[in-house]
Amino acid sequence: MMLLVAASAIAVTMALALARALAGPSVFDRVLAVNMFGTKTVLLLAVVSFIMERPDFVDLSLTYALINFIGVIAVLELSSARREQRKGNQPGQGLPK
């Protein structure tokens, strides 16, 4: 019973995070929201594994935690690298050091 309550709270939070990801003014708001969404996915998978009584879902949640972390770091690296590149390509500026 309480599992269902926790699962629905997590699901509502995921919806809120998705709304923030759609509305977020900057790239970083969106990345933050996606990061939150990923963390909530991990929790939801863990709870769902208990609701459906399938312990192997916990493994999936760990996999998702790994992917989420790497994904967030990769997106941030990509955005900063792209900014560097754009800055370097501006006329009047030398090569980025």
Place this chain on the structure above:
Amino acid sequence: MTLVVEWLSNLMLLIGGFFVLTGGIGAIRMPELYSRMHASSLTDTMGSMMVLGGLAVKAGFTLVTLKLGIVAVFLLFTSPVSAYALGNAALVAGYRPLADKSESAHGAESKS
């Protein structure tokens, strides 16, 4: 005994759900990026600890508990790293925090 365990896990799940929901509401309500990160860290720490802890109490001493513990430790180790990466990237990109009195506070703080 088993009733106590049941209620403990229910209580932890309830607290965890409450904190997760609070973090989600905060992510919508907060006015700017850095404040939103505070709300997000709310769900990352207390929410995940309480939800996973409640599930672990429910599971008892099994392999699943060990896995849940590893997931919780992993989340607790990586969430500050990604928060730092996010905050630092935003700072480098030139998003100034919404803190008008920061300059004065800054000067006062730098000697402490």
Place this chain on the structure above:
Amino acid sequence: MLILAAALTSTWLIWSGMIKPLLFVLGAVSVVLTIIMAVRMRLLRKSVFALALLPRMFGFWTSLLIDIIKSNIAVAKIVLSPRLPIAPTLLRLKTPTPGAIGQATLANSITLSPGTITIDSHRGELLVHCVDQQSADELRAGNHGERVNRAVAGR
């Protein structure tokens, strides 16, 4: 290297749970691949050094846990109160801890307790964003740095 190999192998065994020849060979291959990559990234010395710190960290972690719970309740109050009383503050914090591990521990533990986020770390100084005046005051008054110092340096 042997520690890493043992840790990886036990992790594999916990997760797969069954010992069939094919699965076992796959696991051995992935363990060897991971160790080769770690050696190529020159990761091993530092990580073993960090592992040796582990027993001392538990006391620090329990006190950090209490801190996290307290500041969680404070931030939840802020979020749920209808006026949204936030007063974002930037704080420049000197770290008393030498060494990369101590600084990383300090910065991460500050980030981990809600209400304060480390957004820049630069030459022994941390730039911390606080959600309101109270958490900034607590951080300033608290002996966070000394506790990290005690946990990392053993003093």
